[in-house]
Amino acid sequence: MSGLLNTIYAGLLVLLSPVIVWRMVRHGRYRRGLPEKLVGQLPKKQDDRPVVWFHAVSVGEVLQLRNVIEGFRSGTDNRYQILLTTSTDSGYDLAVERYSDCTVSWFPLDFSWAVSRALKRVQPEMVVLAELELWPGFLSACRCLKVKTAVINARMSDHSYRGYGRLQWLIQPLLQHLSVVAVQTDEYAERLIDLGTSPQHTTVTGSIKFDGVATDRFNPATAALRNLFDIRKDDIVLIAGSTQDPEEQMAIDAWEELRSEWPNLRLIIVPRHRERFDSVASLLHSQQVACLRRSEMELHGNKFSRDSVILLDTIGELSACWGLADVAFVGGSFGARQGQNMLEPAAYGAAVLVGPNTANFRDIVKCLVAEKAVIELKTTDQFIIELRRLLRNDTQRNTMGFRASEFVQRQSGAVARTIELLTEVSESDHCVSHPTAA
Numbered sequence: 001m002s003g004l005l006n007t008i009y010a011g012l013l014v015l016l017s018p019v020i021v022w023r024m025v026r027h028g029r030y031r032r033g034l035p036e037k038l039v040g041q042l043p044k045k046q047d048d049r050p051v052v053w054f055h056a057v058s059v060g061e062v063l064q065l066r067n068v069i070e071g072f073r074s075g076t077d078n079r080y081q082i083l084l085t086t087s088t089d090s091g092y093d094l095a096v097e098r099y100s101d102c103t104v105s106w107f108p109l110d111f112s113w114a115v116s117r118a119l120k121r122v123q124p125e126m127v128v129l130a131e132l133e134l135w136p137g138f139l140s141a142c143r144c145l146k147v148k149t150a151v152i153n154a155r156m157s158d159h160s161y162r163g164y165g166r167l168q169w170l171i172q173p174l175l176q177h178l179s180v181v182a183v184q185t186d187e188y189a190e191r192l193i194d195l196g197t198s199p200q201h202t203t204v205t206g207s208i209k210f211d212g213v214a215t216d217r218f219n220p221a222t223a224a225l226r227n228l229f230d231i232r233k234d235d236i237v238l239i240a241g242s243t244q245d246p247e248e249q250m251a252i253d254a255w256e257e258l259r260s261e262w263p264n265l266r267l268i269i270v271p272r273h274r275e276r277f278d279s280v281a282s283l284l285h286s287q288q289v290a291c292l293r294r295s296e297m298e299l300h301g302n303k304f305s306r307d308s309v310i311l312l313d314t315i316g317e318l319s320a321c322w323g324l325a326d327v328a329f330v331g332g333s334f335g336a337r338q339g340q341n342m343l344e345p346a347a348y349g350a351a352v353l354v355g356p357n358t359a360n361f362r363d364i365v366k367c368l369v370a371e372k373a374v375i376e377l378k379t380t381d382q383f384i385i386e387l388r389r390l391l392r393n394d395t396q397r398n399t400m401g402f403r404a405s406e407f408v409q410r411q412s413g414a415v416a417r418t419i420e421l422l423t424e425v426s427e428s429d430h431c432v433s434h435p436t437a438a
Contacts, residue, residue, distance in 0.1 A: 001170070002112035005137045009111055027275035032089060033106030040108045040117030046081060050125040052426065053083045055107055058091040059315060060341060061130040064153065066098065067212045068128075071419040076426060083122055090274055094316045110137040119145055126179070126426055128152060132160065139174040148425055150180035152418050153208045156191040157338070157359055164195050172196030179425045182418045185363050203421060206414035207364070213347040214323060215405055222323035228297055229310055229324070234264050236391065237324045239350075241270040241312075242340035243331030246380065247355075248280050251329060252289060252309065254384040259307075262391055268321060270312040272332055272340065277313035284309055318344075325350040326397065327390055333357050334380060339365075346373065347408040349401035351390050353377055373404035 013020075023029045035041035045051055054069060056062040069082055084099050085107040086092050095104045108114035115138045126148040132155060142149045156164075164171060175196035183189040184207040193199050214222075231237060240251035248269055255267040271280050277293075284291035290308040294317070312321055322328060328345035332338070333355030342361060346352050346368065353375045358365045368374035375386050390397045
């Protein structure tokens with residue numbers, strides 16, 4: 001199987017190489033961590049303690065794993081070294097910043113030589129994958145070395161279910177090897193069991209996204225941004241976060257039209273990807289809209305026009321920034337990304353709006369709709385209509401936010417259930433084969 005996978009991956013790399021090279025040159029992506037990604041040159045064990053390897057794809061998963069890793073360490077009396085890997089530049093930078101007490105590295109590409117060498121160097125007792133990172137080469141190597149594997153906060157969208165179903169012959173033996181499958185919902189559990197996970201090892205824990213989500217609008221990080229952005233008591237703050245094209249333009253158009261009636265309406269835009277920071281700034285300048293970039297604000301202090309649109313062009317601050325929002329549009333929902341996480345603005349009590357494409361968060365949106373705590377938009381033109389209605393009706397806006405915050409707080413507990421499962425498996429009898437590290 002490894003030979004077949006290597007051939008497929010090599011073919012895909014050749015096919016995608018023009019795009020990869022262009023992004024490397026244009027945006028500086030994919031340049032870092034090449035030894036780790038291509039040949040598995042991950043850090044070796046640092047002491048005699050066994051290693052537990054956590055993997056978080058990007059920023060969202062890095063943030064979500066914080067409470068899980070801390071709880072696992074506490075529950076096992078710090079008996080394990082923790083390796084945290086990620087796959088993106090932004091995820092890696094945030095992991096280095098937030099996990100100074102862990103070893104941080106890059107996840108290897110799914111070539112047999114890369115995953116084999118990585119596992120030989122790390123020698124993990126257990127690998128914990130966040131959400132659903134089911135790389136067949138990596139899982140196959142873990143199975144051969146008898147390394148325990150766990151998937152936490154797992155979900156299985158309609159699209160993924162259909163795709164994995166076509167490859168069931170390949171992944172079913174790997175799914176059967178998973179020691180822990182901690183799933184967000186009953187529906188996802190049924191789908192994963194149908195694809196091959198063991199019913200005895202598949203547990204519905206709920207989503208860890210609900211745990212540890214901030215609800216205090218006056219927490220230190222949010223308070224610092226409030227002061228930096230000069231957000232005043234009578235301001236109404238609209239945040240368009242995790243946006244993609246054309247969502248920034250939608251927010252700018254609405255803000256420009258409504259600020260004549262609500263001059264205290266402030267707009268903060270947070271693009272989903274760092275490589276779009278400059279293009280969004282250029283978009284604002286091309287429309288003669290004053291743009292203040294967060295990365296430059298220390299140079300200005302509070303000496304800037306309050307008519308400026310604030311562009312949050314830093315990584316890892318969106319979570320705190322949502323605490324400023326009276327109205328929050330969660331992006332990625334008017335395009336192919338199928339939505340981004342709306343729990344953070346909901347937990348803060350913002351009135352949340354999303355576009356029509358939210359398949360990645362279908363169950364959460366369904367619950368928020370049932371609670372009358374979110375507005376689903378069908379078109380970009382509908383955005384300004386709903387925003388104007390919320391601005392005119394403070395009671396409705398505040399009631400929406402209260403319902404959203406109450407709903408999020410009622411769902412907590414998944415982290416504790418997940419930690420319990422991981423601790424139980426890590427402490428169980430095991431026989432792990434660790435070849436000499438290369």
